[in-house]
Amino acid sequence: MIGLWPVFRRELSGYFTTPVALVFIVIFLFLSGIFTFQIGKFFEAGQADLSAFFTFHPWLYLFLIPAVSMRLWAEERKTGTIELLLTLPISLPAAVLGKYLAAWAFTGIALLLTFPVWITVNYLGQPDNGVILAGYLGSLLMAGAFLAIGSCISATTKSQVIAFIISVVVCLLFMLAGLKEVQGFVSGWLPLEAVQVVGGFSFLTRFESVAKGVLDLRDIVFFVSIIATFVAATAVVVNMKKAE
Amino acid sequence: MISIRNITKRYGGGSASILAVDGVSLEVGAGEVLGFLGPNGAGKSTTMKMVTGFLTPTSGTAVVCGRDVVEDPVGVKSAIGYLPEGAPNYPDMTARSFLDFIARVRGLSGAEKKRKVDAVVERVHIGGVLRQPIETLSKGFKRRVGLAQAMLHDPPVLILDEPTDGLDPNQKHEVRHVIRAMADRGDSGRAVVLSTHILEEVEAICTRAVIIAKGRVLVDGTPAQLRAMSKYHNAVSVTLVPPINAAGEPVNLAGELATMKWVAEVEDQGVRHVPVSPAGPGGPRQSCTLLAKGGRPLLADVTSLAKSRGWTIETVSVEAGRLDDVFRELTQKEHVRAGGAA
Ligand SMILES: Nc1ncnc2c1ncn2[C@@H]1O[C@H](COP(=O)(O)OP(=O)(O)OP(=O)(O)O)[C@@H](O)[C@H]1O
Ligand SMILES: [Mg+2]
Numbered sequence: 001m002i003g004l005w006p007v008f009r010r011e012l013s014g015y016f017t018t019p020v021a022l023v024f025i026v027i028f029l030f031l032s033g034i035f036t037f038q039i040g041k042f043f044e045a046g047q048a049d050l051s052a053f054f055t056f057h058p059w060l061y062l063f064l065i066p067a068v069s070m071r072l073w074a075e076e077r078k079t080g081t082i083e084l085l086l087t088l089p090i091s092l093p094a095a096v097l098g099k100y101l102a103a104w105a106f107t108g109i110a111l112l113l114t115f116p117v118w119i120t121v122n123y124l125g126q127p128d129n130g131v132i133l134a135g136y137l138g139s140l141l142m143a144g145a146f147l148a149i150g151s152c153i154s155a156t157t158k159s160q161v162i163a164f165i166i167s168v169v170v171c172l173l174f175m176l177a178g179l180k181e182v183q184g185f186v187s188g189w190l191p192l193e194a195v196q197v198v199g200g201f202s203f204l205t206r207f208e209s210v211a212k213g214v215l216d217l218r219d220i221v222f223f224v225s226i227i228a229t230f231v232a233a234t235a236v237v238v239n240m241k242k243a244e
Numbered sequence: 245m246i247s248i249r250n251i252t253k254r255y256g257g258g259s260a261s262i263l264a265v266d267g268v269s270l271e272v273g274a275g276e277v278l279g280f281l282g283p284n285g286a287g288k289s290t291t292m293k294m295v296t297g298f299l300t301p302t303s304g305t306a307v308v309c310g311r312d313v314v315e316d317p318v319g320v321k322s323a324i325g326y327l328p329e330g331a332p333n334y335p336d337m338t339a340r341s342f343l344d345f346i347a348r349v350r351g352l353s354g355a356e357k358k359r360k361v362d363a364v365v366e367r368v369h370i371g372g373v374l375r376q377p378i379e380t381l382s383k384g385f386k387r388r389v390g391l392a393q394a395m396l397h398d399p400p401v402l403i404l405d406e407p408t409d410g411l412d413p414n415q416k417h418e419v420r421h422v423i424r425a426m427a428d429r430g431d432s433g434r435a436v437v438l439s440t441h442i443l444e445e446v447e448a449i450c451t452r453a454v455i456i457a458k459g460r461v462l463v464d465g466t467p468a469q470l471r472a473m474s475k476y477h478n479a480v481s482v483t484l485v486p487p488i489n490a491a492g493e494p495v496n497l498a499g500e501l502a503t504m505k506w507v508a509e510v511e512d513q514g515v516r517h518v519p520v521s522p523a524g525p526g527g528p529r530q531s532c533t534l535l536a537k538g539g540r541p542l543l544a545d546v547t548s549l550a551k552s553r554g555w556t557i558e559t560v561s562v563e564a565g566r567l568d569d570v571f572r573e574l575t576q577k578e579h580v581r582a583g584g585a586a
Contacts, residue, residue, distance in 0.1 A: 002318075002351065003349045005348075006345055006348035006349045007349065009345075009348070010334075010337075010341075010345045013341075014334070014336060014337070017336050017337065017377075018336050079332055079335070080328060080329075080330055080332035081332045081333065081334055083293070083298050083328040083332060084326075084328060084332050084333070084393070086297075086298055087296045087297060087298050087321055087324070087326045087328070088321060088346070088349045088350065089318050089319075089321040089322035089349070089350060089351075090318065090321075090349055091318055242298070242299075243255065243293075243299055
């Protein structure tokens with residue numbers, strides 16, 4: 001994968017040379033704070049864990065991750081830099097993966113910056129830090145899955161706005177696939193096995209246990225497969241659409 | 245160094261598909277600077293995109309420095325420096341970090357990277373703007389950053405899509421100078437392909453010109469050979485002092501000039517009267533352009549005819565033929581033919 005590292009580096013530093021990083025991180029931290037302390041009733045719950053904090057991550061990601069992923073390929077195609085990038089001596093998978101990993105690393109940095117929440121809970125009580133670490137890992141994996149989906153959608157259009165909107169909708173579908181209402185809706189016209197498969201794709205259901213600190217191997221495999229599938233799909237879409 | 249073999253590109257599928265490049269074959273050797281000409285939509289950019297490995301040919305292929313672009317695209321890309329049409333760049337990056345990025349992707353690092361980046365910065369004269377974000381640069385400097393990006397790794401093959409498009413005359417001159425210098429650099433062994441709509445550019449820097457239209461090669465030759473295809477090649481433009489006839493009117497000489505053996509056609513610009521001036525006496529002057537049959541030299545015949553008839557020749561010049569005319573003749577003929585068929 002020659003060229004992956006320089007692409008990764010350029011992309012990641014790109015977030016920090018523009019206000020994107022600052023705006024994203026501030027909003028991410030602000031919303032995590034509100035969700036955890038106000039809505040999640042962190043203090044009133046009287047429990048030394050971060051489940052209130054993690055429970056809201058899928059909802060935060062629903063809007064913030066598409067905001068990161070929308071520019072990944074739409075912008076390259078709009079400004080024509082895709083022609084520059086793809087005529088450099090790097091393979092397409094290296095370019096796709098490099099950009100994707102940079103976006104993921106960026107959200108990882110934002111996630112790391114929530115460490116004051118972790119400090120607070122450690123100051124107030126004796127939480128199980130293994131559980132908290134599992135929560136962070138699970139959250140990072142879910143962010144990666146959202147990003148992979150967003151990256152693929154960003155490759156289909158030159159418009160960042162369209163990429164954002166479609167990504168939010170698709171991510172919402174993935175999140176809600178396990179809810180009773182959705183299950184009830186699809187069970188009307190799909191066989192039972194298929195309904196279960198649809199339910200199996202539900203990010204919310206999967207993340208429920210992760211938020212409580214139970215990071216099951218099956219959940220890891222699930223998120224990693226989603227990531228692999230959509231990153232590969234991104235490469236296919238980029239290759240198909242680059243001429244336009 | 246570049247061998248384009250029957251390359252074809254069809255955009256889209258079905259009935260709405262566009263045949264943008266239709267079986268183009270070309271060989272470009274070391275030391276050549278090839279000017280790629282053609283009307284808008286001729287398929288110049290599409291051809292370049294296929295040679296540089298951005299687009300996959302529908303059929304045919306290109307071989308660059310012994311590597312086949314379909315089989316080894318990364319190998320071809322490392323041998324090429326490419327400036328895409330419009331010189332796209334990352335506007336938020338500074339010129340310096342942009343060039344650093346390109347250098348890293350091209351596998352350069354450490355002292356060698358620094359040396360190559362410094363060298364190219366020197367060559368395209370962008371030392372003063374390295375710390376500026378590219379979006380704040382003037383068009384001329386943006387273009388130079390684009391050129392720097394293409395030339396950074398000293399590639400054996402340079403492909404430039406409209407490198408001087410939209411620049412002011414000074415910038416154009418500068419950029420041409422940079423390209424010329426790149427082609428001539430010491431060890432030679434470099435091939436440059438550039439597309440352009442400016443025919444004087446071809447005369448200024450190209451050793452060879454190819455005109456394409458509707459995805460096909462129409463002509464391929466040196467600029468001089470192309471000019472020789474012009475109907476104005478070796479034409480003689482002459483201004484005479486015509487004799488006055490019995491009625492006091494100047495005699496039109498066009499008819500008599502047209503009877504000369506090697507004159508194919510006379511373009512008569514007519515008779516006009518010039519006032520008396522310090523430069524010479526006033527009176528009628530006739531200007532004509534005599535087109536040569538088969539490009540035969542006419543000058544001697546014209547002067548001897550004038551002498552034998554006692555006409556005074558005021559000015560006379562031999563035309564080399566203009567690329568513009570050749571370009572228009574060839575591409576419009578093509579146009580008419582296609583229009584007639586439709
Ligand atoms: N992405 C695309 N999809 C469909 N058709 C295209 C695409 N790109 C180019 N074409 C068509 O292919 C033909 C050749 O275009 P190309 O850009 O190669 O021409 P060109 O010679 O570079 O023209 P110009 O001098 O205007 O740059 C044109 O008819 C154009 O409309
Ligand atoms: Mg073009």
